[in-house]
Amino acid sequence: MTNLTINGLRVSVETGSTVLEAARFLGFPIPTLCHLEGLSPYGACRLCVVEIGEGPRAKLVTSCTYRVEEGLKVRTASTRVVRARRMILELLLGTCPQAKKIQDLASAHGVRQQRFRQEHDDCILCGLCVRMCEEQMMARAIGFRGRGESRSIGTPFDMKSEVCRTCGGCQLVCPACQLRCTFVEKDAAVCGGCVNLQPPCLDRPKFDNMMCYMKPCVACEIEQDGR
Amino acid sequence: MNIQTIENIVNKHQQQQGSLIAILSEIQATYSYLPTDALQAVSKMTGKSLIDIYGVATFYKYFSLQPRGKHLCSVCVGTACHVRGGEVIAEEFEGQLGVAAGQTTPDREFTLGKVACLGACALGPVAVVDGHYFSSVKKTDVKKILERARDGLDKVEVKTDQRIFPIDVSCPRCNHSLMDASHLVDGHPSIKVTTSFERTHGWVRLSCLWGSYTVESQPEIPLDTVVHFFCPHCHAELVTATSCADCGAGMVPMIVRQGGVIQICSRRGCKGHMLDLV
């Protein structure tokens, strides 16, 4: 066991676990994008940053790749962390404004502006699909190609892969090509449509146990009409 | 593409860990680029997935997946060369060759590339053609450089090349001159020593021009044979404890009259020669 302090709370977690695992186990939320249980940590999206250390030596690290250390002092939601996260989300939004997952994260973390040019790329190079294909599907059909600006994901030579078994695992985990956010307009880069939805039945005591998000709500309408 | 060639290259590096780059660079040295089938063959032979190999091949600018020309021209547009007009030189190269940077001329003679710093900033603007550095390149030089490259830059002009000069050597033991003015090699007196290899004895005459590898010998020495050299006057064997940096064979020492020592590799065909002038 390793003893460390997370947000001022002295805790003891299993040696060798990551800061992210420890924090999640204890109920401190840390947003992630390129982390998925069952796949090796990669540290690409930087969304899971936390602050470690104290005073002038404090620094930001990615919690999904950082292993716990004896006496480590972690802050998962300091001002610096929250600011960094917002900036990261803003940058990710610039790359892929159509990705619903990123839009949702951005709304949830209070990103209210988007100052960067929107690229409308369809990949944030998080590497989830590559790891999925390699570690869970044992196929190694796709991977990173090129470097720097021209880095991309795909099969060798852009040809149909002989080892891909079209399992769809890569699509399943992709934060950019899953659901599309269809809301984004040129001047309103932060959508927030889904996250900020109010359940319409909030003021109807009859549906206390279950809220639907349909608008207009068919059931309610019928109910109303029948009354 | 020849599967056997690829297999030889792979087998040669198979033992070392992290040998992929070595394999790829040797394939590129053989074919001037990385053919698709070669990468597929390497993937089969090494058991590495094709995407990993492709990823490495596309990561490094050094590797090319397209066939390249016979001569590689790299024009530096790094900071130091840029301020001295590297871009203009690059444009001139593009104009002369009729292709953009990164492309190969249709006759497969030249591949043009732009690079950011060749590590010779003081000489800028710099262009490298087939491993030969050209410094302070002017726009008007470009045509000449390309013409010389067409003729082959590795061809040495004994008469005009500054890198070639005659030396006068003697035996390190008896200090007798080894020069033989009665027989000329490359138009200069030759260096004559006696030799033995595999129980045959004979002599060899070396060119005394530093940088020239012309030899005459009796009997003919097959390539890659390691030969023992002797002084024709005191019959002492010419040996040192040093071994050749290129091939590991023993080095043969001789005293240079002008002051210094020259060591040549004792393997026929190896160009691992060293000259220490004092």
Ligand code: SF4
């Ligand atoms: S569909 Fe093909 S590329 Fe995608 S995870 Fe499955 S095997 Fe890999």
Ligand code: SF4
């Ligand atoms: S395709 Fe999707 S999962 Fe793969 S790296 Fe890009 S964003 Fe990530």
Ligand code: FES
């Ligand atoms: S989840 Fe840690 S860097 Fe992406």
Ligand code: FES
């Ligand atoms: S900038 Fe051209 S050699 Fe350094």
